[in-house]
Amino acid sequence: MTVERHGAREAAALALFSIHEEGAWSAQAVDRYAKHLSPRDTALATALVGGVLQHQAMCDWYLTKFSHTRLKKIEPRILDLMRLAVYQMVWMDRIPNSAAINESVELARRLCRGRKQTIGFVNAVLRSVDRQCDDLPRPDCPTKEEYYALEFSHPLWLSTLLCEEYGYKQARLMMQANNQPAPTVLRVNTLRAQTESVLKTLLDAGIKAELHETIPNCITCTGTGSLRELALFRDGAVTVQDGASQMSIWALDPQPGSVMIDCCSAPGGKSFFAAERMNNTGAIRSCDIFDHKLNKIREGAARLGLSILHPALQDASEFVPEWEASADYVLCDVPCSGLGIIRKKPEIRYKDPAELEQLPELQYAILENCARYVKDGGTLVYSTCTILRRENQEIVKRFQKAHPEFELCSFSLPVCEETVDGMITLLPHIHKTDGFFVAKFRKMPYYQ
Secondary structure: OOOHHHHHHHHHHHHHHHHHHHHHHHHHHHHHOOOOOOOHHHHHHHHHHHHHHHHHHHHHHHHHHHHHOOHHHHOOOHHHHHHHHHHHHOOOOOHHHHHHHHHHHHHHHHHHOOOOOHHHHHHHHHHHHHHHHOOOOOOOOOOOOHHHHHOOOOOHHHHHHHHHHHHHHHHHHHHHHHOOOEEEEEEEEEOOOOOOHHHHHHHHHHEEEEEEEOOEEEEEOOOOOOOHHHHHHOOOOEOOOOOOHHHHHHHHOOOOEEEEEOOOOOHHHHHHHHHHOOOOEEEEEEEEEEEHHHHHHHHHHHOOOHHHHHHHHEEOOOHHHHOOOOOOEEEEEEEOOOOOOOOHHHHHHHHHHHHHHHHHHHHHHHHHHHHHHHHEEEEEEEEEEOOOOHHHHHHHHHHHHHHHOOOEOOOOOOOOEEEEEEEEEEHHHHHOOOOEEEEEEEEOOOOO
């Protein structure tokens, strides 16, 4: 057992504790506990955390087959350490099972101050899994919804909902895609750099990179290490932004010299892209309800050399009279369940569904309020990073019924071969992006 490998597993364990106990996001939790590790071990810790979250249901199912103690009675931290070992044994080929077991046992002793009886229990269960690792049992579920929930570690309510909305085949492909690694997409700031030059710099630095297959001025890469350490990032030549997140701005298509309002702007990526497409001319009001997030927008704009952003502390559901009919373009990228970005944030799937049921009312309130800021003839885009109809199509239909002056209009996206007829749901296994929804309206002038 090497010190480095032990450090990676300990960082992964502590990150899992933080996620389950504090509700931390996985990326931030890993950054917190892996910041002193080598790049290789940081990558391992990241893979372990993501893997456990992506396969948690199956890890638990295997443990139930070899543990005489019900999982609910096992101390949560001990259970996380057992999941960590099972994930390595079942899904990671390059790690010896003995190393996975020994280190989980050691971590149980050190991090959880496990009693001798607890340590023995952990060791016994994991070694039982190891003995049958080449011939593990497979689940036999009465319904496809239950099987998918277990096989792809999605809660049953979500598996059932996806099957109802998309059918079994698409739902299976969606859940499968959610457990695949998400590529890192760098969007080139064309105000400061040329895409081919950026690509060459990345390749010369030993980073595996290639032009995005469909989206202009984007580069897909791996092996970047800490992005903040890249000179290209520090100098504002690139920013990290998944292709799906860019599509709302492609649909909005803000023109140079125009006025735009980004109603829920933080962390600012869409405002940044819009400013670049506007050639840093005109004005963009970038809104959020948290001042510390506005500071992040200011920092990002400064790094990218964008001067037309005007961060504003504003609740998007509350009307600002002086903004009425003032904008050529309004973007409502509203708070949502985030179920389209599970592959990036695997812990999202474990959200309490009861907390998500209130979102459509908030989303509609924001859309209806911010539509008042659009000029006659102006453009309104509604977008989310979820794939649920109740947060997407149903909001659009409700808005159309109440506001016939807003007409859905067609638009083109780089990730779509055909013109989009008003609205579209992007799916990872089809469009090679995060899950995302975009709808585009035009405010009809002189509507009677």
